[in-house]
Amino acid sequence: MKKTLVILALTIFSFANAQKGTYLVSGSVGFYSQKVNSSRNHATQNNFGIMPKVGYQFTDYLTVGVQTNASFTKNETDSGNGKSNYYGIGAFVRYSKPLSEIFEVYADLGSGYNFGSGNYANTNSTTVNTNKSNGFGVSVTPALLLKIKxxxxxxxxxxxxxxxxxxxxxxxxxxxxxxxxxxxxxxxQTFSAGISKNF
Structure with a gap:
């Protein structure tokens, strides 16, 4: 079985003030694509997602806020096709630490509720199977910041x-x-890149 995996994640905007008493507004967009080819089946999966965030910086190092996300997935196989849409809302805490005058590291701890729906249509049938989902998630995402000018x-x-x-x-x-x-x-295993502006 041969698998081809392409991952692309790009932060589209991130505007923040790294000082106490200011607001953080940020967002990201990502794209995921996978193809599987075997002697029995061929499958393609594409996913597109966005995640905006809004937070308040209580100190120079600590930010607390809310985050939302939306994810859209499409699957195509020899036996049928499917689509799914998922959404989420929750909170995050960011802790940042300067390493030097130009480098800074930060980590986001986020959690929230997610929900969505999907459908699958079999190639050999006119029946469309639908489903609904809901759940809870938590994540930790570290990152590196490089100050330019x-x-x-x-x-x-x-x-x-x-x-x-x-x-x-x-x-x-x-x-x-x-x-x-x-x-x-x-x-x-994944990589994301973006640009930010401190006001």
């Missing part, structure tokens, strides 16, 4: 830790449900 900086992320617990119910069979618990360690 006039308050501008580059931000680099390298993955993190995450835990998610979800329950999926199927519309065609109300007595049928599925519970999943996932622990993810993506540190060093």
């Amino acid at each position: 006039n308050g501008f900086a580059l931000n680099f992320g390298f993955g993190g830790l995450g835990y998610n617990s979800n329950k999926v119910t199927f519309e065609n069979d109300s007595n049928n449900f599925q519970k999943t618990k996932n622990f993810e360690f993506t540190f060093g």
Whole structure:
């Protein structure tokens, strides 16, 4: 079985003031694509997601705020096609620490409630199976900040830790449900880059 995995994550905007009593507004967008080719099946999965954040900086190092996210996934296989949309809302805490005049590290601890729905259509059937899901998640994402000039900086992320617990119910069979618990360690496996501005 041959797998091709392409991961692209790009922070689209991040405006912050790294001083006490100010506000943080940031956001990110990511794209994930995977193709699987085997002698029995061919599959393609594409995912697009966004995550805006708004926070208040209580100290020069500590920020607390709210975060939301939306994720859209499309799957195509020889046996059928499926789509899913997921959303989430929660809170985050950011702790930052200067390493020098130009380098700074920070980590976001986030948690929240997520919900969504999906559908799957079998190639050999006209029936469309639909489902709904809801759950809870928590994550830790460290990052490195490189100051450039006039308050501008580059931000680099390298993955993190995450835990998610979800329950999926199927519309065609109300007595049928599925519970999943996932622990993810993506540190060093994914990469994100962005730009920020301090006011």
